[in-house]
Amino acid sequence: MEPEARRDELAASLDEVRRRIARACTAAGRDPGSVTLVAITKTYPASDVELLAGLGVTDVGENxxxxxxxxxxxxxxxLRWHFVGQLQRNKAKSVVTYADVVESVDSTRLAGALSSAATRLRDRPLDVLVQVSIDGDPDRGGAVAHGAEPDRDLWRVAAAVEQAEGLRLAGVMAVAPLQWEPERAFATLAELAGRLRADHPHATVVSAGMSGDLEQAVGxxxxxVRIGTSLLGMRNTLR
Structure with a gap:
């Protein structure tokens, strides 16, 4: 596709996503400016990222x-780069060199690896979101609020990030489990995020909602909100 045609395509998709966010905010009695769009650009070329930046997108995510x-x-x-995928500790040294936010910290050991790398390779703190397991399944990614091994306990992970040199606890991130209704999933996340803020008042970020459920997340x-398909199209049609 020619760059101008691709720009027009992205502009139309971006306008529609922004309208969806605005409508969701209106329904929830919120200011649309209180919700940041993170464009999930995994598998898409750098040229698409440049086009999105030209259209006013400020935050992009990769996994x-x-x-x-x-x-x-x-x-x-x-741009503000978000790392949103599951992260192995041996990749910490690489990720801290380009990411502004790591959204997928779900263990005290990973927090330690990021801290060690950030203090050596960065001149500013790395923002960190603790990834929350909404359904508490220990076999999937995410820190668990109840009954987890100590390394994956949500409250211990948050405390480890808070105390770690070179890191800044910014909030939480989650993905709604497939078998859960989004309303139930994001209500659960909101409760856990509120409990976390009680101990860490500055940890105000709640990263939740994707192309299919952003309205419920905003509510x-x-x-x-982390938007890929609704913004850039179906990946298998572009590869």
Whole structure:
């Protein structure tokens, strides 16, 4: 697709996503400016990221270190880069060199690895979101609020991030479990996020909601929504 045609396509999709966010905010009695759109650009080329930046997108998300590092190096626009995928500790040294936010910290050991890397390789704190397991399933990603092993306990992970040098606890992130209704999932997340803020008042970010459920997430207080398909299209049609 020619760059101008792709820009027009992205502009139309972006307008519709912004309208959805605005309608959801109106329904929830919120200011649309209180919700940040994070464009999930995994598998899409750096040229798409540049086009989105030109259209006013400020935040982009990636979920694989190798792709994210190369893309961040190639993109010239000033953007806020979010790492949103599951992260192995041995990738921490790479991720801290380009990410502004890591949204997927779900263990005290990962917090320690990021802290060690950030203190050596960054000149400013790395914002961290604790990934919450809404349904408490220990076999999936996310820190667990009840009955987890100590390394994956939500409250211990948050405390580890808060105390770690080079990190800043910014809030929480979650994905609604497939078998849950989004309303139930995001209501549960809102309760856990509120409990976390009681101990860490500055941890105000709630990253929740994707293309199919952003309205429900905004209705339950999401401050960031992570949008890929509704913004960039179905991946299998673009590869």
């Amino acid at each position: 694989k270190d190798q792709e994210a590092a190369a893309k961040a190096a190639a993109v010239t626009a000033a 339950h207080g999401a401050t960031h």
